[in-house]
Amino acid sequence: MEVKHISKVIHHQTILADIEFEVIPGNIVGIVGRNGAGKTTLLRSMAGILKPTKGDITIDGQSIFLKPSLKAQTIFVPDSSEALKNYSTKELIYLYKSIYPHFDQQYLEALMNRFSLEPINKIGNYSKGMKALFTLIVAFATKAKYILLDEPTDGLDVIIKKQILQILIEEVADKDVAVIISSHRLDELEFMANDVILIKDGRVDSHYELDSMKELYKKIQLVFETELPEEIAENTYVLEQTGRVSTVLIPRDSTAVEELISSYHPLLYEELSMSLEDYFIAKLGGDDNV
Ligand SMILES: Nc1ncnc2c1ncn2[C@@H]1O[C@H](COP(=O)(O)OP(=O)(O)OP(=O)(O)O)[C@@H](O)[C@H]1O
Numbered sequence: 001m002e003v004k005h006i007s008k009v010i011h012h013q014t015i016l017a018d019i020e021f022e023v024i025p026g027n028i029v030g031i032v033g034r035n036g037a038g039k040t041t042l043l044r045s046m047a048g049i050l051k052p053t054k055g056d057i058t059i060d061g062q063s064i065f066l067k068p069s070l071k072a073q074t075i076f077v078p079d080s081s082e083a084l085k086n087y088s089t090k091e092l093i094y095l096y097k098s099i100y101p102h103f104d105q106q107y108l109e110a111l112m113n114r115f116s117l118e119p120i121n122k123i124g125n126y127s128k129g130m131k132a133l134f135t136l137i138v139a140f141a142t143k144a145k146y147i148l149l150d151e152p153t154d155g156l157d158v159i160i161k162k163q164i165l166q167i168l169i170e171e172v173a174d175k176d177v178a179v180i181i182s183s184h185r186l187d188e189l190e191f192m193a194n195d196v197i198l199i200k201d202g203r204v205d206s207h208y209e210l211d212s213m214k215e216l217y218k219k220i221q222l223v224f225e226t227e228l229p230e231e232i233a234e235n236t237y238v239l240e241q242t243g244r245v246s247t248v249l250i251p252r253d254s255t256a257v258e259e260l261i262s263s264y265h266p267l268l269y270e271e272l273s274m275s276l277e278d279y280f281i282a283k284l285g286g287d288d289n290v
Contacts, residue, residue, distance in 0.1 A: 001046065001074075001146050001178070006055030008041055008202075015041045016052070016202045023178045025145055028168065030193035031182040038202040039182040040079075043148045046180065047076035059146075072100055075144040077135050079151040084135065085124030092123065092138065100142035108141035115163060129160035136164055140171050147171075147179045153188060161188070168192060186277040214274055218252045221245065222261065223268035232261055239278055249278060 001023040008016040016038050023029055023046075031039050044050040046057055048064040048071040056063045064070040084092060089112075097103045112119070115133050120126060126134060132152065139147050152168075153161045169192065172179055183189050189196060198205045208216075219239070222228065228238065228246040235257055236248035244267075250257045261269065 002058045002061075003042075003046060004056045004058060006042075006045055006052035006057065008038075008045060008050065009053045014202055016045070018055070019199075019202075019204055020055075021197060021204065021207055023146060023180060025176045025178045026172065027178050027195055028172055028193045029178065029180045030189035030196040031180060031199060032184070032186065032189065032196060033182075033199035033205075037199045039199055040150055041202075042199065043076055043150055043180065043182055046146070047071070047074045047148050049076060072142075073144055074146040074148060075100075075139045075142050076148045077139045077150065077152065079154055084131075085122065087123050088121045089119040089123065089134070096138060096142055100144065102143040104141050104143055108137060111137045111141070111167070129156050132156055133160060133163060133167075136167060140167065140177075145177055147177060149179065149181045151183055152181060153183065165192060187275065190275055190277070216252055217249045217274060217278075219247065219249050219272045219274040219278055220261075221247050221268065221270045221272055222266045224264060224266055229264050232264060235260055247272065249274070 003019055003021050003023070006016055006019050007014065019042060021029075031042060033039050041050065045052050048057065048068070051065055056065065058064065059070045059073055062070060064074070087095070093103075093105060093108065097105070112134070115137070117126075117130055117134055117137070123131060123134065136149070136152060139149070153164055156164070165188065168179055168181075171177055181189065181193065195207070195209055197207045217237075222232070223245050225244070227244060228241055228248075232246075232248070236250050238246060238248050240247040250261075
């Protein structure tokens, strides 16, 4: 799937501006950004639900807006299953079968069994976690190639989250599908996604393959006789400072910053492993929820 320079303007407000990237089956792509950055609008555009003001979404080179049958290769799972709450599981399966020609009911039933989900007369009566699991299982049962998930693990307990992560990873490893996830949970994305796209004010601020991103920065712990020298604070990203102990990020290839640090003779200089979360906190400024 190619996202080709899409822009979306709603009521004279630019929600998305010139977004471009490619999604290759076999990958999990994380879309991160602060509230209101445009993640949901982007996912809904990729599913063909919203038509961009400019640009196009193509699958194998063909526009999903000019060839609507291609939309059956995508499924968008919203962050709240409110819209589905009055359906029974049976009705929902019937509905999805009519939209997705390759819907795999056997697979759905096998996964429902595995996660002890009984068929129900009203999906709204499932617990929040069961609803999330069920909608995810249904999404994979559609056999769509591009699964678009809006905050799939938001508000779920650790056990359900693990189950969801497990299904995601198994699906992508075994089948020719791509999963595109918007999430605030950077620690989970780090575990799952190979590709991370940071959206800021409707634009792609940065797009990194996880491994190459970790090569850009170095996380170090520093201890000085007194508190962190101001000159160092100004030339690094300070992640944390407790008394004389500071944790900072520095560009990996910057000898100038390394020299600056050593000129202050730290009592301790230790490299720590860097997480995706560290990077985004530095990039977006001091907020765990990007
Ligand atoms: N139909 C609409 N009419 C007017 N404004 C809209 C519409 N849809 C989205 N917006 C605006 O576009 C911006 C991006 O919204 P979007 O829901 O895509 O962001 P998001 O990154 O998914 O946010 P969140 O993390 O809070 O879900 C917001 O400022 C929102 O108010």
